[in-house]
Amino acid sequence: MEFAEDVVFFRLTEETIIKPFLSKDKDLNEFLFQEAKHYQKKLLATTHIIENRSKTLAYISVFNDTRFADESKFVSKNQARKFVLSQLPSQKRHIKSFPAIKIGRLAVCQEEKGFGKLLIGWIMDYAIHCNDTSACKFITVDAYKVSLGFYEKMNFVYLSDKDINQDTRQMYLDLTPYLNTFKKIV
Structure with a gap:
């Protein structure tokens, strides 16, 4: 990623001094300061930060995932079957899970815009x-309701309608x- 001269993108380390950050979500703010390093140390998630000289502009925390075509996640068996059929060549229809990378957290400083799209x-x-070394078919996220429109604009789709009334929706x-x-591009 290319940025203005004073903006940098890097992976969080144990030695990183996290600059001030305030998004509109208290849980996302707390994760960055209180949990991100611990998650990284325990190999649960890796956090990447965008910052300038004075503050943290945005961050994303990611980990490996598997998107299961588990019938319990869908409204019906038919919806689960359609999902599998849409993803695989006919001779491999027995596969029920797909390799993915999950966005565990994505937050942008409340005064900033555009960094979510960059991430x-x-x-x-x-x-x-x-x-090139290990398959990845999907990017997944359990999106907060306030973020659904953002992910829709980024072409994420809902896994099913089963979670339509929940606080988060599974998207991929x-x-x-x-x-x-x-x-x-590269």
């Missing part, structure tokens, strides 16, 4: 290039349509 672009590029982005686009 989604970065994780898409990263996930597609991971396919199929990387297949982007495979050639990102390979050409």
